[in-house]
Amino acid sequence: MFDVVVVGAGPAGSMAAKTCAERGLKVLLIEKRQEIGTPVRCAEGISKKGLQRFVEIDRRWISAEVIGAKIYSPDGTEVTMAEEMAGNEVGFVLERKIFDRYLARLAAKAGAEVIVKTTFIGFERVGNALRVKLKRMGEDWEVETKLLIGADGVESRVGRIAGIIKTLKKSEIESCAQYLMSGLDIDENYTYFYLGNDLAPGGYAWIFPKGNGCANVGIGVLPSIAKANAKFYLDRFVEKLEIRGKIVELVSGAVPVYGEVATAVADNIMLAGDAAYHSDPITGGGIANALSAGYHAGIVASEAFEKKDFSANFLRRYDELWKADFGWKLRRNKRLQEFFLKLDDETLNSLARSIAGKNIREMSIEAIIAELIKKNPSIIELLKSFLSP
Numbered sequence: 534m535f536d537v538v539v540v541g542a543g544p545a546g547s548m549a550a551k552t553c554a555e556r557g558l559k560v561l562l563i564e565k566r567q568e569i570g571t572p573v574r575c576a577e578g579i580s581k582k583g584l585q586r587f588v589e590i591d592r593r594w595i596s597a598e599v600i601g602a603k604i605y606s607p608d609g610t611e612v613t614m615a616e617e618m619a620g621n622e623v624g625f626v627l628e629r630k631i632f633d634r635y636l637a638r639l640a641a642k643a644g645a646e647v648i649v650k651t652t653f654i655g656f657e658r659v660g661n662a663l664r665v666k667l668k669r670m671g672e673d674w675e676v677e678t679k680l681l682i683g684a685d686g687v688e689s690r691v692g693r694i695a696g697i698i699k700t701l702k703k704s705e706i707e708s709c710a711q712y713l714m715s716g717l718d719i720d721e722n723y724t725y726f727y728l729g730n731d732l733a734p735g736g737y738a739w740i741f742p743k744g745n746g747c748a749n750v751g752i753g754v755l756p757s758i759a760k761a762n763a764k765f766y767l768d769r770f771v772e773k774l775e776i777r778g779k780i781v782e783l784v785s786g787a788v789p790v791y792g793e794v795a796t797a798v799a800d801n802i803m804l805a806g807d808a809a810y811h812s813d814p815i816t817g818g819g820i821a822n823a824l825s826a827g828y829h830a831g832i833v834a835s836e837a838f839e840k841k842d843f844s845a846n847f848l849r850r851y852d853e854l855w856k857a858d859f860g861w862k863l864r865r866n867k868r869l870q871e872f873f874l875k876l877d878d879e880t881l882n883s884l885a886r887s888i889a890g891k892n893i894r895e896m897s898i899e900a901i902i903a904e905l906i907k908k909n910p911s912i913i914e915l916l917k918s919f920l921s922p
């Protein structure tokens with residue numbers, strides 16, 4: 534019998550388990566893989582602010598620190614967003630193999646029981662609790678719990694069985710492929726983003742430096758409009774840019790670009806991170822939101838124990854917290870994504886030209902939009918129709 538069972542030891546799950554355990558709850562954190570953090574399905578980029586809210590920075594899991602981002606339109610026009618070196622908003626490229634394990638260790642240190650090679654299979658309701666069915670090292674295992682937190686990623690089995698989320702459409706998911714490459718000759722002070730309807734339909738390509746000439750070189754495409762799989766576009770991108778380096782790893786994965794779900798709860802159940810489609814619809818970034826969702830789920834779990842109320846009605850407090858924190862941004866960025874999807878390459882080029890060479894001193898979508906509006910007042914009306922409630 535556990536107070537809380539958390540499924541999935543990614544950033545959302547470990548943060549939820551840690552937060553619950555710190556508040557005195559008896560927590561089981563399970564992970565289906567035998568090693569937490571591998572294989573890495575991530576480009577590992579995150580803002581300093583997104584990290585620092587929840588963990589103290591530890592250099593052991595920072596691969597590289599960047600001072601800005603360079604964005605390239607289809608014709609190669611460069612837009613640079615660069616922080617002051619002394620600024621507080623610089624970005625990091627993580628080493629998630631170490632980061633994810635570190636987070637799980639924090640959860641264990643706080644008192645959570647962490648068990649790997651254990652897969653969530655399903656659950657049944659028993660009175661006011663759940664009997665959770667697991668497969669541990671090939672053996673059936675059942676545990677009882679008052680609360681189940683599904684942090685089991687984009688294909689969340691918890692979410693589907695609980696009926697909280699529906700299967701994503703092809704237009705609601707980015708399909709990604711990424712190489713870890715070594716021997717690259719790049720300026721490692723920046724992350725690089727490449728746009729273009731032909732280059733990366735419905736998405737973008739990226740190069741995120743990891744130090745010592747290594748980088749994550751990847752691409753995300755929207756399957757609803759792409760004519761081939763992500764790996765095809767990745768190979769074409771590497772060839773077109775003449776990126777000379779050795780491919781050390783290949784990963785593929787999916788990122789939800791859904792926007793804001795109506796709810797991430799059911800009786801006795803909360804979903805956090807990619808399981809609740811918490812990734813950003815424009816950037817595809819989901820680590821910071823996963824940490825934040827895991828934290829809020831942990832807080833509401835402990836409140837539910839204080840009130841002895843595990844109903845969906847009570848757990849909606851969790852919905853309120855994540856929606857106020859970043860849900861509104863998912864909703865807005867979904868609309869912005871739909872706006873950007875309508876732009877052809879020529880428009881992307883002319884928008885990029887209008888702000889090329891400007892000093893954009895903040896690395897954010899807001900800063901880019903503000904600059905675009907300043908230089909192209911005519912897009913305000915167009916944007917309004919996408920952003921109006």
Ligand SMILES: Cc1cc2nc3c(=O)[nH]c(=O)nc-3n(C[C@H](O)[C@H](O)[C@H](O)COP(=O)(O)OP(=O)(O)OC[C@H]3O[C@@H](n4cnc5c(N)ncnc54)[C@H](O)[C@@H]3O)c2cc1C
Nearest residue numbers: 541543544545565575576577578653686786806807819820
């Ligand atoms: C190619 C790619 C590049 C990306 N780049 C970035 C980036 O640069 N920056 C960024 O912020 N985000 C990025 N993302 C998104 C980011 O990786 C996710 O948003 C983030 O990992 C979500 O964390 P999570 O804890 O919700 O889920 P995950 O990290 O997916 O963790 C879920 C865990 O649950 C486990 N699990 C699944 N099913 C079960 C089960 N039935 N039983 C037990 N365990 C289970 C999985 O093994 C996994 O360990 C990228 C994603 C992809 C695919």
